[in-house]
Amino acid sequence: MTSIDIRGLTKRYGPVRALDDLTVTIEPGRVTGFLGPNGAGKTTTMRVVLGLDRPTSGTALVGGRPYATLPDPLRHVGALLDASAAHPARTARDHLLTLALTHRIPAARVDRLLEETGLASAARRRVRTFSLGMRQRLGLAAALLGDPPVVLLDEPTNGLDPEGIVHLRNLTRRLADEGRTVLISSHLMGEIARVADHLVVLGQGRLLADAPLDRFTASHASLEDAYFALTTPFADHAAPEGRRP
Numbered sequence: 001m002t003s004i005d006i007r008g009l010t011k012r013y014g015p016v017r018a019l020d021d022l023t024v025t026i027e028p029g030r031v032t033g034f035l036g037p038n039g040a041g042k043t044t045t046m047r048v049v050l051g052l053d054r055p056t057s058g059t060a061l062v063g064g065r066p067y068a069t070l071p072d073p074l075r076h077v078g079a080l081l082d083a084s085a086a087h088p089a090r091t092a093r094d095h096l097l098t099l100a101l102t103h104r105i106p107a108a109r110v111d112r113l114l115e116e117t118g119l120a121s122a123a124r125r126r127v128r129t130f131s132l133g134m135r136q137r138l139g140l141a142a143a144l145l146g147d148p149p150v151v152l153l154d155e156p157t158n159g160l161d162p163e164g165i166v167h168l169r170n171l172t173r174r175l176a177d178e179g180r181t182v183l184i185s186s187h188l189m190g191e192i193a194r195v196a197d198h199l200v201v202l203g204q205g206r207l208l209a210d211a212p213l214d215r216f217t218a219s220h221a222s223l224e225d226a227y228f229a230l231t232t233p234f235a236d237h238a239a240p241e242g243r244r245p
């Protein structure tokens with residue numbers, strides 16, 4: 001069982017404090033919804049966990065280790081961060097095969113994931129011809145390639161059609177039920193209310209909530225209501241540090 005342990009994480013971009021002493025553990029065996037207004041620091045958190053950004057201070061560990069020290073990273077952490085990460089001139093299948101080769105993952109698994117993500121008939125098309133939703137599906141296939149115990153999905157529903165959204169919902173449930181750690185950021189409250197067991201909410205780089213979904217929504221009519229009650233004071237993503245709540 002692999003958790004993500006974030007301790008005292010601060011990330012500054014010049015004058016912007018994207019993360020401000022964030023401490024939280026993302027536990028295995030459940031879907032954790034990652035919420036917060038635009039600019040709250042969700043993507044930055046995921047980027048630091050993946051070693052794509054260096055923290056100003058603090059640590060982010062996966063299974064007790066920094067991501068950069070993991071021997072076969074795709075087998076430990078799968079991530080869908082940026083739907084345009086695949087090379088546009090490559091076919092979808094070649095993109096996945098290239099990733100698979102680096103980790104000795106058989107081509108049969110590439111084909112299975114193309115099938116599972118609904119891309120089998122587009123597998124030999126170049127990524128530049130893909131719609132946003134198709135790119136998201138490809139990103140999802142890439143994230144799952146190494147059968148990782150930890151999955152990070154940054155706004156994975158963007159561009160997905162209704163069938164894709166249902167597939168993603170069932171997939172995240174299954175991954176969590178298998179004991180994996182699933183962190184999914186989204187602005188779609190209805191979707192998070194359906195898939196998440198637990199919520200982590202950020203506002204201006206700080207932890208606002210870390211609670212089971214049912215406890216978070218307990219005294220509110222809906223997740224959306226509970227979310228607004230908590231985050232409205234933090235929704236001014238352009239506020240200079242001196243004017244922060």
Ligand SMILES: Nc1ncnc2c1ncn2[C@@H]1O[C@H](COP(=O)(O)OP(=O)(O)OP(=O)(O)O)[C@@H](O)[C@H]1O
Binds near residue numbers: 036038039043044
């Ligand atoms: N490379 C960068 N250079 C400068 N500032 C950055 C950079 N990346 C992020 N930021 C800033 O850090 C803050 C947090 O951004 P981040 O993308 O992590 O937020 P987010 O919660 O993912 O937002 P969204 O919901 O809009 O995707 C924002 O103020 C953003 O402008």
